[in-house]
Amino acid sequence: MTSRALVEMAALALVVFSVGALWVRLRREKTIESDGGATIQESISAELGRFQRQLLRILTTTDHREIGILYILFGTLAGVWGGIDAMMLRTELLTPPADIWTPETYNALFTTHGLTMLIFFVLPVFFGIANYFIPLLIGADDMAFPRVNAIGFWLLPPALLLVRMGLFVQVGGQFLGLFSPEETIRFFLSLREVGVGWTLYAPLSVQSQNPQLDLLLLGLHLSGISTTVGALNFIVTIVHERGENVTWANLDIFSWNILVTSGLALFAFPLLGSALVMLLLDRNFGTTFFAVEGGGAILWQHLFWFWGHPEVYILFLPATGLMSTILPKFVGRKLFGYRFIVYSTLGLGVLSFGVWAHHMFVTGVDPRIKASFMAVSIAIAVPSAIKVFNWLATMWEGDIRMSAPFMLCAGSISTFIIGGVTGVFLAVIPVDILYHGTYYVVGHFHLIVVGIIPFMMVAASYYWYPLMTGRWYDTRLAKFQAVLMIVGSLVTFMTLLIIGGVGLPRRQAIYPPEYQFANQIATVGAYVIGLSVLLWLYNVVVSYWRGAPVETTDPWNLKATRQFTKEWQWFESRMVAQYGLSPATPSSVRRSFDPSAEPEGLAGGVGSVIQDVSRKASAAAIGGIVGTLLMTGGLGTAVFIDVLDPASFGEIAELVGLPASPVLGSLLFLVGGTVTWPLLFLAFREFLPGRLLFERGLVFSTLIWTGFVVAFYTGQQGLGLVGYLAFGLVAHWSYGLGLTVTFQYLRSRQRAALGGGE
Amino acid sequence: MSRSDDSVLFTYIAPFLGVLLVAVGIAAAVPATYDVIQDDITTCGTPTIAVDSPEETTARFGEDPRPNLTRFAYEDLSEAEQEAFRDALDDAVGESRVDGEFPHYGAFLNGSLVTYEGERHYTTVVAENPCFVAAPLQLPLGVFAIALGGIGILTPPAYRKLVALEEGAE
Numbered sequence: 001m002t003s004r005a006l007v008e009m010a011a012l013a014l015v016v017f018s019v020g021a022l023w024v025r026l027r028r029e030k031t032i033e034s035d036g037g038a039t040i041q042e043s044i045s046a047e048l049g050r051f052q053r054q055l056l057r058i059l060t061t062t063d064h065r066e067i068g069i070l071y072i073l074f075g076t077l078a079g080v081w082g083g084i085d086a087m088m089l090r091t092e093l094l095t096p097p098a099d100i101w102t103p104e105t106y107n108a109l110f111t112t113h114g115l116t117m118l119i120f121f122v123l124p125v126f127f128g129i130a131n132y133f134i135p136l137l138i139g140a141d142d143m144a145f146p147r148v149n150a151i152g153f154w155l156l157p158p159a160l161l162l163v164r165m166g167l168f169v170q171v172g173g174q175f176l177g178l179f180s181p182e183e184t185i186r187f188f189l190s191l192r193e194v195g196v197g198w199t200l201y202a203p204l205s206v207q208s209q210n211p212q213l214d215l216l217l218l219g220l221h222l223s224g225i226s227t228t229v230g231a232l233n234f235i236v237t238i239v240h241e242r243g244e245n246v247t248w249a250n251l252d253i254f255s256w257n258i259l260v261t262s263g264l265a266l267f268a269f270p271l272l273g274s275a276l277v278m279l280l281l282d283r284n285f286g287t288t289f290f291a292v293e294g295g296g297a298i299l300w301q302h303l304f305w306f307w308g309h310p311e312v313y314i315l316f317l318p319a320t321g322l323m324s325t326i327l328p329k330f331v332g333r334k335l336f337g338y339r340f341i342v343y344s345t346l347g348l349g350v351l352s353f354g355v356w357a358h359h360m361f362v363t364g365v366d367p368r369i370k371a372s373f374m375a376v377s378i379a380i381a382v383p384s385a386i387k388v389f390n391w392l393a394t395m396w397e398g399d400i401r402m403s404a405p406f407m408l409c410a411g412s413i414s415t416f417i418i419g420g421v422t423g424v425f426l427a428v429i430p431v432d433i434l435y436h437g438t439y440y441v442v443g444h445f446h447l448i449v450v451g452i453i454p455f456m457m458v459a460a461s462y463y464w465y466p467l468m469t470g471r472w473y474d475t476r477l478a479k480f481q482a483v484l485m486i487v488g489s490l491v492t493f494m495t496l497l498i499i500g501g502v503g504l505p506r507r508q509a510i511y512p513p514e515y516q517f518a519n520q521i522a523t524v525g526a527y528v529i530g531l532s533v534l535l536w537l538y539n540v541v542v543s544y545w546r547g548a549p550v551e552t553t554d555p556w557n558l559k560a561t562r563q564f565t566k567e568w569q570w571f572e573s574r575m576v577a578q579y580g581l582s583p584a585t586p587s588s589v590r591r592s593f594d595p596s597a598e599p600e601g602l603a604g605g606v607g608s609v610i611q612d613v614s615r616k617a618s619a620a621a622i623g624g625i626v627g628t629l630l631m632t633g634g635l636g637t638a639v640f641i642d643v644l645d646p647a648s649f650g651e652i653a654e655l656v657g658l659p660a661s662p663v664l665g666s667l668l669f670l671v672g673g674t675v676t677w678p679l680l681f682l683a684f685r686e687f688l689p690g691r692l693l694f695e696r697g698l699v700f701s702t703l704i705w706t707g708f709v710v711a712f713y714t715g716q717q718g719l720g721l722v723g724y725l726a727f728g729l730v731a732h733w734s735y736g737l738g739l740t741v742t743f744q745y746l747r748s749r750q751r752a753a754l755g756g757g758e
Numbered sequence: 759m760s761r762s763d764d765s766v767l768f769t770y771i772a773p774f775l776g777v778l779l780v781a782v783g784i785a786a787a788v789p790a791t792y793d794v795i796q797d798d799i800t801t802c803g804t805p806t807i808a809v810d811s812p813e814e815t816t817a818r819f820g821e822d823p824r825p826n827l828t829r830f831a832y833e834d835l836s837e838a839e840q841e842a843f844r845d846a847l848d849d850a851v852g853e854s855r856v857d858g859e860f861p862h863y864g865a866f867l868n869g870s871l872v873t874y875e876g877e878r879h880y881t882t883v884v885a886e887n888p889c890f891v892a893a894p895l896q897l898p899l900g901v902f903a904i905a906l907g908g909i910g911i912l913t914p915p916a917y918r919k920l921v922a923l924e925e926g927a928e
């Protein structure tokens with residue numbers, strides 16, 4: 001427990017702090033420094049005053065766009081936090097025994113991971129997007145109840161704190177433990193993160209002694225109130241605040257989805273609230289709702305899943321709404337079958353309340369009733385399939401634009417298909433009984449909860465980035481990030497599907513060694529997802545300050561395909577009003593990096609052949625020295641960590657007839673590196689593949705590396721061999737790069753000198 | 759126009775491999791680092807034993823326990839074992855960790871009867887709390903992979919710089 005709390009706090013603090021520092025630095029770059037005049041103290045107090053005003057404004061704002069952004073920031077933070085939990089889970093699973101975290105810690109991790117992701121990450125982000133865009137999409141001025149909207153948001157931070165208080169208390173307790181004896185701070189040591197699973201099944205959740213569980217229940221209750229309030233606001237806004245020409249028949253698909261989602265939330269969350277109160281009463285006031293003499297543990301499961309299954313759709317419908325909104329924009333076609341998508345959304349909403357017991361196939365429910373639940377659960381696949389079909393049909397023969405949002409849409413559809421099909425199997429009772437306690441389930445639902453929900457959030461963040469910030473994100477980085485995210489998710493969760501399929505139970509810190517390799521692959525995949533999320537964070541933060549300004553009122557060229565929807569019309573009118581842009585005139589082309597635009601060939605023909613050769617040779621020698629020095633760093637490290645045997649240098653000396661001394665060998669090596677190899681390279685470079693010199697340098701050094709590997713091999717095995725090969729290769733690459741880059745650098749200096757002399 | 763700007767290898771493949779390497783590197787380095795510091799931050803290597811009260815022991819085995827259980831007198835136990843035994847008796851759930859010499863580990867693993875002040879206590883190891891052991895090269899290679907991966911991730915801008923340099927030299 002000890003180490004876990006610290007590690008988690010540190011990781012969270014690191015992410016938050018880095019983003020904050022990056023932000024401050026970028027902002028500082030952008031503000032114009034006054035040159036003298038104000039003393040430092042004055043500028044600090046001015047800064048403080050500004051900060052205070054900002055803070056007050058943020059705390060009291062009722063503007064739907066600002067609240068939307070607050071929601072998004074909050075949800076993102078929670079997502080990062082829950083993501084750190086996930087990374088820690090996967091880290092523990094790198095090894096079969098519970099030797100990185102204890103089983104107790106592992107239990108706490110999957111509990112907080114599940115709760116944080118499901119309650120504090122997904123819905124807040126979607127509510128944030130909806131807050132920002134629904135009024136724009138339906139032509140309303142603001143939400144129906146702006147103040148209620150603000151209250152709904154501000155209930156969330158305390159809720160999250162209550163739910164995850166255990167972490168802070170634990171770290172605080174450990175800190176105090178440095179100074180005070182254990183008895184005086186017993187309270188801090190008795191609170192700890194809850195480990196009963198996010199489903200809080202009775203009787204465990206009733207009997208657990210951990211007081212943090214009560215705080216958690218209160219926090220969940222608070223978040224439920226927030227959700228209910230928010231949902232009400234969306235319903236009233238969409239029903240009553242629509243602009244003049246927005247009818248039910250042309251209401252955009254995202255608003256439809258938020259409407260249905262809010263309806264679900266309105267029925268589901270009060271029920272969860274009641275169940276939570278019953279659990280609190282059972283724990284603290286001796287009631288017996290979930291005790292054997294009362295309703296029994298199964299009552300909790302019924303109540304929980306009667307909320308829990310609709311909750312799954314509450315999480316997932318807004319994502320499908322985003323898909324139906326974004327996908328058509330990038331394939332240049334209107335959404336295929338708008339009407340059927342709306343019907344399927346409504347259908348999913350209604351059906352989702354009728355299938356809760358498919359989470360309880362292994363309990364003692366009457367088999368005939370179970371069979372009916374099985375039928376409805378399979379039926380629910382139909383509306384989902386309709387959606388997929390319509391998306392595919394929209395893409396069909398579309399004019400696909402390979403941007404990051406499109407790539408994420410395509411990735412989502414594929415993970416959704418895999419996740420959905422594997423889900424149908426789970427709806428079949430005999431299969432579920434086999435698989436429900438295994439990683440098959442984890443793989444199945446993560447393909448959906450990761451494969452479509454965050455993918456679509458990220459896609460939306462890219463799609464609307466120009467609208468929200470007036471700047472472009474780094475599109476190249478975004479594409480790269482999208483690929484990483486998709487590949488990482490497929491690798492991670494397909495692997496889980498497979499190991500679950502062959503029977504590895506889930507929710508266990510300890511597993512049989514034969515699963516180790518598969519688990520390691522899944523963990524590496526998870527780290528790839530984590531890294532991609534960091535790249536996304538970096539991109540959106542940096543582009544806010546440094547991205548190229550949007551210089552057109554139609555950044556995605558939507559007018560061309562007649563999809564210039566309401567939110568972009570709003571954007572256009574704002575751009576026209578603020579910057580005097582004329583609507584949708586394609587403005588000047590963005591400046592882009594273009595080295596070949598520089599004049600070429602100035603130095604051509606200068607100097608005689610002799611001069612040229614000697615210059616080249618000396619340049620090559622200098623390059624060789626630089627390269628060899630770089631290489632020595634790599635090889636030295638390899639010797640240091642014991643994957644390269646220095647004695648092998650002696651053998652090299654022997655080879656040319658000198659005594660077998662490593663020192664002589666190293667000298668020889670140096671000479672080779674500065675004289676022989678560079679000359680060889682110059683002689684052969686024309687024949688090496690690669691367009692640019694340094695590319696050829698890389699090829700060349702890779703070739704010599706193969707020779708090196710044979711010549712210096714001293715029987716390394718396993719990791720030692722991996723290290724030997726890798727260090728050798730990298731050292732050679734740095735040689736090749738050092739050689740060619742120095743060479744070119746010298747040449748360009750020469751050219752500049754010659755050019756300047758004219 | 760930008761003819762040299764479109765190297766797929768250096769714009770997409772290299773950073774992709776870089777991210778993979780970083781991920782593998784983290785997977786190797788994090789547990790290995792943990793291996794280094796775990797002695798300071800955890801109590802691994804100290805198995806937990808559970809000690810039943812005399813009543814529980816009787817309830818479990820009846821008055822006449824099976825003869826194949828190993829038996830000890832309290833005095834036979836090592837110092838650390840004795841201490842853990844006493845702590846477990848005081849403990850609310852009857853468990854405690856053995857911090858030190860544990861010569862009777864094997865016997866306790868299968869369950870033993872310990873006679874203490876004339877009463878029999880059933881005693882077992884309930885958790886091994888093993889320490890994590892990383893391969894010796896795991897940390898340096900992991901760090902190396904992260905560093906190399908980092909370079910891979912930073913390839914695209916570096917590549918553009920190199921291209922500019924090269925074109926300046928021509």
Ligand code: HEM
Pocket residue numbers: 083086087089090110111113114115117118122197198199442446449450453454492506507508526529530
């Ligand atoms: C980086 C992406 C993620 C990774 C690597 C990941 C990994 C994991 C792992 C390893 C478990 C524990 C499995 C077990 O021991 O049974 C788990 C459970 C879970 N995850 Fe995730 N997860 C990720 C994202 C998400 C997201 C986005 C959500 C929800 C929106 C989510 C919801 C859940 C839930 C509900 C559980 C079940 C907890 C339980 O068994 O009580 N996860 N995840």
Ligand SMILES: [Cu+2]
Pocket residue numbers: 308309312355356358359
């Ligand atoms: Cu369900």
